[in-house]
Amino acid sequence: MSANVKSLSPTVQVRLQDHVATVTIHRPEVMNALDLPTLQAIRSICHSVRFQPQVRLLVFTGAGEKAFSAGADLKERAAMTPLQVREYIYTIRETMNDIETLPQPVIAAINGIALGGGTELALAADIRVAARHAQLGLTETRLAIIPGAGGTQRLSRLIGAGRAKELIFTARVVNAEEALQIGLINRVVPGAELMPAVEALAEEILRNGPVALQQAKYVINYGVETELHTGLAMESKAYEVCIPTADRTEALQAFREKRSPQFRGE
């Protein structure tokens, strides 16, 4: 049975192909800024794919070549009451949490500028591949606010508190090469090659056991927050989940028969 994922809003498009769901933020006229309906649509998609094992990997990207996402919609924000701002911030933070806690691997295909919530969305992904012209930055302190969608926590865990403080305090925008050097992204490719490179990476990942991929993600995400021996105990439990799977038996069978395994995700 093929996956069935619908978007609540025309500002978020979803394409399903070969076990990959590609989620595109589609507001190019405002640099793919994230307004409330767009966030709610992303949350709904995350909730749906979480329970569709046919979706084995997700890619998030932005429409057009200019922007991945310019972050929170500042025009919408200017018209909000303080209470509405609180609702928005809660929603954008939970959106990034929804993305990060998806059981499937998530790749951010950073097709252009990613500022504020745009960088925070990329940080919620597992792997970040950027076009050479892309730029990233947690620029919120320019607006007398702070990264409120997980950026203070995820950036400091990814690149270290010292570098995270420098980028957040300065609100500096870094180009793709610098982002690669500091460990903010995994890869830089020419703009025209971004999606082919992401598709190739997805294909490379999807050659491997779906249950193993999900268990590896789960135990890295949660284990990294704990001290070593608790993490190792978590790894042991995650490994246990893989042992009874038919895929594990299929992998050994395929090795013996010198062929590629056909995994079913169970």
Ligand SMILES: C/C=C/C(=O)SCCNC(=O)CCNC(=O)[C@H](O)C(C)(C)COP(=O)(O)OP(=O)(O)OC[C@H]1O[C@@H](n2cnc3c(N)ncnc32)[C@H](O)[C@@H]1OP(=O)(O)O
């Ligand atoms: C928890 C999360 C918090 C946050 O994310 S706070 C927000 C952080 N993001 C930002 O501060 C980025 C704000 N935008 C910009 O700095 C610039 O834009 C860019 C550098 C992204 C692009 O600059 P340029 O190439 O000169 O284009 P342009 O004329 O500024 O933008 C094109 C259209 O896009 C709209 N737009 C851009 N960013 C946003 C945004 N974040 N919210 C709402 N609209 C945005 C503009 O207004 C304009 O539209 P029009 O043509 O109607 O004037």
